[in-house]
Amino acid sequence: MNKQQREGALRRREPISDTQLLLTITICIFIGMYVMAMLIWGGGFKKPQMLFDILNDNAYLVIISCGLTIVMITGSIDISVGGVTAFVAMVGVMILNGKLSLFNGIIETLSLPESWRIVFAMLMSLLIGLAFGAVQGFLIAHLEIQPFIITLAGMFFARGMITIVSVDPQKAPQDLMDILQTRISIPWLGSVNKKGVLIPARMEIGVVIAVVVVVIIFILLYKRRLGRCFYAVGGNRQSALMLGVNVRKTRFLAHLLCGILSGIAGFVFMMHTGAGNATNATAAEMNAIASSIIGGTLLTGGVGNVIGTFFGVLTLSTIKSIVTTSGLRDPWWQSITTGAMLCFFILLQSVVLMRKNRGKNKKRKEDGKKDEA
Amino acid sequence: MQEDTVLTMRGICKSFPGVRALANVDFTLRRGTIHALMGENGAGKSTLIKVLTGVYPMDEGEIRIDGIDGTINIRSPQEAQNYGISTVYQEITLCPNLTVAENMFIGRTQKKSVDWKTMEKRAGELLENLGIPARPKQQLGSCSLAVQQMVAIARAVDTDCKVLILDEPTSSLDDNEVSMLFGLMRELKTRGVGIIFVTHFLEQVYEVSDYITVLRNGELVGEFTVKDLPQVQLVATMIGRDLDSLSSMKKGKASALPTDSSVYEAEGLSSTESRPFDFHIAKGEVNGFTGLLGSGRSESVRAIFGADPVTGGKVKMNGKNVKISKPLDAMKHGIGYLPEDRKRDGIIADLSVRENIILALQVIKGMTHPFSRAKAEAIADEYIRTLAIKTASSDTPIKSLSGGNQQKVILARWLLTHPQYLILDEPTRGIDVGTKTEIQKLVLQLAEEGMSITFISSEIEEMLRTCSRLIVMRDRNIVGELKDEELTQERVMHTIAGGGE
Numbered sequence: 001m002n003k004q005q006r007e008g009a010l011r012r013r014e015p016i017s018d019t020q021l022l023l024t025i026t027i028c029i030f031i032g033m034y035v036m037a038m039l040i041w042g043g044g045f046k047k048p049q050m051l052f053d054i055l056n057d058n059a060y061l062v063i064i065s066c067g068l069t070i071v072m073i074t075g076s077i078d079i080s081v082g083g084v085t086a087f088v089a090m091v092g093v094m095i096l097n098g099k100l101s102l103f104n105g106i107i108e109t110l111s112l113p114e115s116w117r118i119v120f121a122m123l124m125s126l127l128i129g130l131a132f133g134a135v136q137g138f139l140i141a142h143l144e145i146q147p148f149i150i151t152l153a154g155m156f157f158a159r160g161m162i163t164i165v166s167v168d169p170q171k172a173p174q175d176l177m178d179i180l181q182t183r184i185s186i187p188w189l190g191s192v193n194k195k196g197v198l199i200p201a202r203m204e205i206g207v208v209i210a211v212v213v214v215v216i217i218f219i220l221l222y223k224r225r226l227g228r229c230f231y232a233v234g235g236n237r238q239s240a241l242m243l244g245v246n247v248r249k250t251r252f253l254a255h256l257l258c259g260i261l262s263g264i265a266g267f268v269f270m271m272h273t274g275a276g277n278a279t280n281a282t283a284a285e286m287n288a289i290a291s292s293i294i295g296g297t298l299l300t301g302g303v304g305n306v307i308g309t310f311f312g313v314l315t316l317s318t319i320k321s322i323v324t325t326s327g328l329r330d331p332w333w334q335s336i337t338t339g340a341m342l343c344f345f346i347l348l349q350s351v352v353l354m355r356k357n358r359g360k361n362k363k364r365k366e367d368g369k370k371d372e373a
Numbered sequence: 374m375q376e377d378t379v380l381t382m383r384g385i386c387k388s389f390p391g392v393r394a395l396a397n398v399d400f401t402l403r404r405g406t407i408h409a410l411m412g413e414n415g416a417g418k419s420t421l422i423k424v425l426t427g428v429y430p431m432d433e434g435e436i437r438i439d440g441i442d443g444t445i446n447i448r449s450p451q452e453a454q455n456y457g458i459s460t461v462y463q464e465i466t467l468c469p470n471l472t473v474a475e476n477m478f479i480g481r482t483q484k485k486s487v488d489w490k491t492m493e494k495r496a497g498e499l500l501e502n503l504g505i506p507a508r509p510k511q512q513l514g515s516c517s518l519a520v521q522q523m524v525a526i527a528r529a530v531d532t533d534c535k536v537l538i539l540d541e542p543t544s545s546l547d548d549n550e551v552s553m554l555f556g557l558m559r560e561l562k563t564r565g566v567g568i569i570f571v572t573h574f575l576e577q578v579y580e581v582s583d584y585i586t587v588l589r590n591g592e593l594v595g596e597f598t599v600k601d602l603p604q605v606q607l608v609a610t611m612i613g614r615d616l617d618s619l620s621s622m623k624k625g626k627a628s629a630l631p632t633d634s635s636v637y638e639a640e641g642l643s644s645t646e647s648r649p650f651d652f653h654i655a656k657g658e659v660n661g662f663t664g665l666l667g668s669g670r671s672e673s674v675r676a677i678f679g680a681d682p683v684t685g686g687k688v689k690m691n692g693k694n695v696k697i698s699k700p701l702d703a704m705k706h707g708i709g710y711l712p713e714d715r716k717r718d719g720i721i722a723d724l725s726v727r728e729n730i731i732l733a734l735q736v737i738k739g740m741t742h743p744f745s746r747a748k749a750e751a752i753a754d755e756y757i758r759t760l761a762i763k764t765a766s767s768d769t770p771i772k773s774l775s776g777g778n779q780q781k782v783i784l785a786r787w788l789l790t791h792p793q794y795l796i797l798d799e800p801t802r803g804i805d806v807g808t809k810t811e812i813q814k815l816v817l818q819l820a821e822e823g824m825s826i827t828f829i830s831s832e833i834e835e836m837l838r839t840c841s842r843l844i845v846m847r848d849r850n851i852v853g854e855l856k857d858e859e860l861t862q863e864r865v866m867h868t869i870a871g872g873g874e
Contacts, residue, residue: 017512018470223487228471232479235468242466243528244451244480302470 021356022296022349023308029345030315037318041325048189049201050321058317059206060085060269060281062310065288065295066217067261069309071147072292073221074254075234075301076140080151081262082284083158084132086277088266090162091128092121093276096172100165117176125267126260132158133259141251155285162278170276177274184208206268213261217306230254234301290338291316294345316341377404378439379535379567380425380458385434387420394420395431398593400586402536402567404439407558409578409599410571412588413611413666413831418571421588422538426460427453439535459529463541465521467528469514473500473507477528499527503557519550523557530561537561538569543577544667555581573667574848575604575870587611605870608665612833612866635689636825637677637708637794642686644676649686650851652677652844654794654825659816661828661836664846664869670829671713673846674796677827678703678710680718690793704737709787711780713798713829719783720771726782727753727767733786756785761811777808784812794825801830813839833865845869 016024038045064081071078094100096117103120106112136154140147172180183202190200221227229250232240241247269281295312297304319341320334328334380402387395395417402408412418423429425436427447435444438456447453450460467476474489474496496509505523507516513524522542529537539558543551558568558581570582578585578599585602587594587610594610602610635653643649647669654660662670675681679699688697690706697703703710712718721729730753731744738744744752753767760781764774771779780800787795797816801809816839820826830836836843837860845853845868853868 015515223489225482225485225487228475228479228487231471232468232475235470236466239466239468240480242450242462243468243476244454302468 018353018356019296019303019305019308021352022303023305023311025348025352026295026308026311026315030311030318033315033318033322037322037325041322044325045321047191049191049199052186052189052201052203052207054314054317054321055207055210056202056204056272058313059204059210060265060272061284061287061291061317062210062313063213063261063265063268064284065291065309065313066213066306067258067265068285068288069292069295069297069304069306070217070221070230070254071258072289072297072299073230073234073301073304074251075237076147076251076254077289077299078136078147078151078154078255078258079285079289080132080136080154080158081258081265081288082281082286083155083162084129084259084262085266085269085284086280086282087158087162087165088125088128088263089270089273089280090165090170090276090278091124092267092270093170093172093274094166095121095124096176096270097170098173099170115176115179118179121270122267125263125270127263129260129263129266130256131259132262133256136259137252137255140255141248147255159278162276162280166276167278169278172270172274172276180205180271180274204272206271209264209268213264214306214310221305226250226253231302234303236302287313287316290342293342296349378402379404380439381437382421382425383435383437385421385424385436386432387424387429388432393591395424395591398434398588398591399596400593401596402569403584404567405562405565406583407562407568407570407581408584408586409582410569410586410588411573411578411607411611416588416611417591418588419540420591422460422540422569422571425453425458425536426450426538454532457533457535458538459532459534459536460538460540461522461525461529461542463544465518465525467513467521467525469512469521471513472509473511473513473516473524474509476513476524477531481532499531500524503527503530503560505557506553517550519546519553522546522554526557526561530564530566534566536567536569538571540571541573542570543572543574551577573665575607575665576848578607579604603870605867608866608870611665634691636691638689638692639677640687640689642676642688643684644672644679644681645684646681647672647676648849650676654827656793656825657820657823658842659820659826659828659840660842660844661830661840662844662846663829663833663836663865666831668846668869669849670846671798672849673851674710674798674827674829678708678796680710680712701736704733704790707791707793709733709790709792709795711783711787711795711797711800713802715776715779715783715802720779722772723770725768726757726762726764726771726774729771729782730756730767730785730789734789737790752789756789760785760788760815780812781808784815788819792824794827795819796827796829798829799831800828801832801835809835833862837862837865847871 034045044050064085068078068081091100095103098104098117103117106120107116132154136150139145139150181204183204185200185202187198187200190198192198221230229240229245232243232245233247233250237247270276273280291312292304292309293299293312294315295304295308295310297309316338319337323334323337378401382398382400385395385398398417398421400421410418410421420429424431425447427449430448436447437444438458441456445456447456447458453460471479474493477496477499478492493509500507500509505520505527507520507524513521516524526537542554546554561568570578572578582599584596584598585607586596587607589611634656636656638653640651641649642652650673652673662673664670672681676683679697679702683698688695695706697706700710721732727749731749735744750767756762757764757767762781762785763778771782774782784800800812813835816826816828828836828839842854842856843860843865844851845855845865847869852871855864855868
C-alpha cells in the first residue's frame with residue numbers, strides 16, 4: 001500500500017458500525033409501525049396520549065431494560081430483574097400503607113410527617129436493588145459462577161420474599177398515591193373530546209425518571225471509561241484483561257448497576273400502580289431481554305446501546321397495543337405476536353449483519369488477490 | 374550492563390512438577406536489534422517468554438533492564454509493562470467490537486471520562502507515524518488480521534517500550550501481510566526498541582533478525598549472529614545433532630519400491646489451511662511428509678482427507694476423477710486418516726472402546742443400518758486381540774486407556790474400514806517406545822499387503838525407517854522430494870533448511 005492509497009483510506013468516510021446499523025433499523029421499524037398503526041386503526045393512535053399511555057405503562061420496563069442492556073453488553077445476563085422490581089414495589093407499598101412496623105416506628109419516634117414514607121420507600125428501593133446487584137455481582141464476577149444460574153436463584157428468592165413480606169395483595173393509601181401519581185400536563189399535545197373540551201396529554205413522573213436514566217446510562221456507556229470497559233469485557237474478556245481492564249470490577253459494577261436500576265424500576269412501578277402483589281411485573285425480565293434485543297443489543301455481548309433499548313421497549317409495547325386495538329383482546333394473541341416479532345427482529349438483525357460483513361470479507365479477499373497480483 | 378543492551382537474563386531456572394522447563398538459561402537483548410528465539414516444541418521458548426512477562430515466577434536467576442539499577446522482579450504482565458516490556462501474542466488480544474483508537478488506549482489511563490477527540494487524534498498520529506494502514510475510528514473487527522496485529526504492536530510501543538516480544542506474530546498472516554509486519558519491525562528497530570521474535574519460520578528469521586538464540590530441552594544452546602549461523606546449522610542446532618555424527622548414522626531400511634499405479638493423485642490441491650500442492654501415492658507405497666513444526670505437513674494431509682474445507686485442485690483415485698470436499702467423501706473413497714491431535718480429533722472420550730472402533734465403519738454403512746451388538750463385539754474383540762490393545766473389556770470407556778492404546782483403537786477404527794490409502798499423522802507421538810515399534814512394524818506389514826500409507830512423524834529416524842519416499846516441506850511449501858539413497862538424515866535436514874550452506 002503506497003502513501004497515496006493510505007491517505008485515501010484515511011480520508012474515506014467511516015462505514016456505519018454494527019451498533020449504529022442495528023439502532024437505525026430499530027428506530028425505522030418503530031416509526032414505520034407507529035405510522036402504519038395510525039393509518040390503519042386511526043382513532044387512538046392518532047392522539048399523542050396513546051404514545052404517552054405506552055410510556056406511562058412501560059416507564060419501569062425502560063429502566064429495567066437499561067440495566068439489562070448494560071449486563072448484556074458485558075456478555076452476561078440478569079433474569080432476577082423482574083422479581084426484584086416486584087419485591088421492591090411490594091415493600092414500597094407496605095411502607096406507604098404502614099404495614100411495616102419498623103418504618104412506622106421510625107416515623108413516630110422522629111415525628112416526621114406522613115409524606116416521609118415516600119422518602120423511605122425510595123431509599124428502600126435503592127437499597128434492595130443495590131443488595132441484589134451487589135450479591136449477584138460478587139458471585140458472578142469474583143467467584144465466576146454462571147450468571148444465568150445465580151440470577152435465576154435471585155429471581156426465585158425475590159419472588160419468594162414478596163410472599164414472605166405479605167401474602168395478601170397490598171394497596172397504597174390514596175393520599176400518598178395522589179402525590180406519587182402527579183401528572184405532568186402538556187396542553188399543546190392534548191386533544192379535544194366529543195364535547196369540545198380540551199384534554200391535555202398527561203405524563204407521569206416515572207416517564208421523566210426513565211428518560212433521565214436513559215440519558216445518564218447513554219453518557220456512561222459512551223463517554224465514561226467504565227462504559228467502554230463494559231464493551232471491552234463483552235467483546236472479548238480475555239483480551240480486555242490483557243489490555244489492562246479490571247474485568248472483575250467491571251463485571252461486578254455492571255451487575256450492581258443493573259440491580260440498582262431494578263430497584264428504581266420497582267419504585268416507578270409502584271408509583272404507577274400503587275399496588276403490591278406477588279404477580280407484579282411478571283415476565284418483566286423476559287420483556288426486558290426482548291426489548292434489549294430488539295434495540296440491537298447482542299446476547300453474545302459487546303454490542304448494544306440504551307437508545308436502541310428505549311426504542312425496543314416502545315416497539316414491543318406498541319406491538320401489544322396494536323394487537324389489543326385490532327380486536328384480538330385475548331392475552332395469548334399478545335404473546336404470539338410478540339414471539340413472532342422477536343423472531344422476525346433477530347432474523348432481520350442477523351441477515352443484515354451477515355450481508356454487511358459478507359460484503360466486507362469478500363472485498364478484503366479481493367484486495368488481497370489484487371495485492372498478490 | 375553494557376552500553377547497548379536493554380535486557381539481560383542470567384541463569385534463569387524454572388521447573389514444573391516433574392519437568393525442568395528452563396535450566397540456567399542466559400539471554401541478552403541489544404538496543405535496536407531483532408533477536409530471534411528459536412527451538413523446537415518443548416525447548417522452553419514460551420516458558421522463557423512467560424517468565425519475562427511475569428506470567429510464571431522464575432525459580433532462580435536474575436533479570437536486569439536498561440534504566441533500572443539492580444535486578445528486577447516481574448510478578449505480573451502489568452508489572453512487565455511498567456518496566457517497558459510489552460508482548461504481542463499470536464492470538465490477537467484486542468477487542469474486535471471497539472474502534473482501533475479505543476483498542477490502543479483502553480485500560481491505560483485512570484481518567485474517568487473518555488475524550489474521543491484527543492484519543493483519536495493521538496491514535497491517528499501514531500498510526501501514521503508507524504505507517505499502519507488503519508483509521509482510528511474504524512471498528513477493529515473490520516481490519517485484516519495483519520493490521521490488527523500491527524495495532525496491537527502500536528499499542529505496545531506507545532507505552533514507552535524498551536523490549537517488544539512478538540510471539541509467533543506471523544503464523545496467521547499471508548506473505549503480503551508478513552512483509553508489512555516486517556516493515557513495521559524494522560521501523561521500530563531504528564527507534565531503538567529491542568525486539569524478541571519468536572517464530573518457527575526459518576526464512577523469516579533470516580529475513581529480519583540480527584541475532585539468534587537457540588534453546589533445546591530447556592537449555593541454552595547458544596547465541597549466534599545471523600551471519601555466523603547458516604540455515605542448515607540452525608536446524609541441526611535446534612534438533613540437536615552434529616552434522617558429522619549424523620553422516621555416520623546407519624541408514625534406515627526403506628520399504629519395497631512401489632509399483633507405478635497411483636492409488637491417489639492430487640494436482641494443485643489446496644484447503645483453507647494449506648497452499649496448493651501436487652501429490653501422488655502408489656499402491657503399497659509408504660511415503661511421508663516431513664518438515665519442522667508449522668511447515669504445513671499436517672495441513673497438507675488434512676487437505677487430502679478433506680478435514681479442512683477444500684478450496685481447489687483436482688483429485689484422482691485409481692485414475693478416475695473424484696471429488697473429495699469433506700471427510701465423509703474421503704472415507705467413501707477408501708481413505709483413512711489418523712489425526713495428529715488424538716484428544717480433539719480422534720477419540721470420543723466417553724464412548725467405549727468398542728463404539729470407538731466401529732465408529733468409522735458405521736458412518737460409512739449409514740446410520741440406518743446399525744450393527745448388532747453381537748457383531749460389534751465380535752469385531753471389537755478381534756481388533757483388540759490382533760493389535761494387542763490393553764483394555765479391561767471392549768466396554769471400557771476409551772478415556773481410561775493409556776495414550777498408546779487409545780492410538781491403537783483409532784488405528785483399529787480405520788483398519789476396520791479396509792482403506793486403500795491410510796494417512797497416519799504423528800501416530801507415535803506421546804506413546805512408549807514398545808508401542809512405537811509395533812506401530813512402525815504394522816505400517817510396513819500393511820504396505821506389503823498392498824495398502825498405501827502416508828506416515829508423518831516429528832522423529833526423522835522413524836520416518837527414514839518406514840518411508841520409501843519423503844516429501845519435505847518448509848514454510849508451507851513443498852521444497853523437495855527424497856527417495857532411495859537420498860534418504861539420509863543429513864540430506865533431509867539440508868532440504869528442510871533450504872539447502873543453505
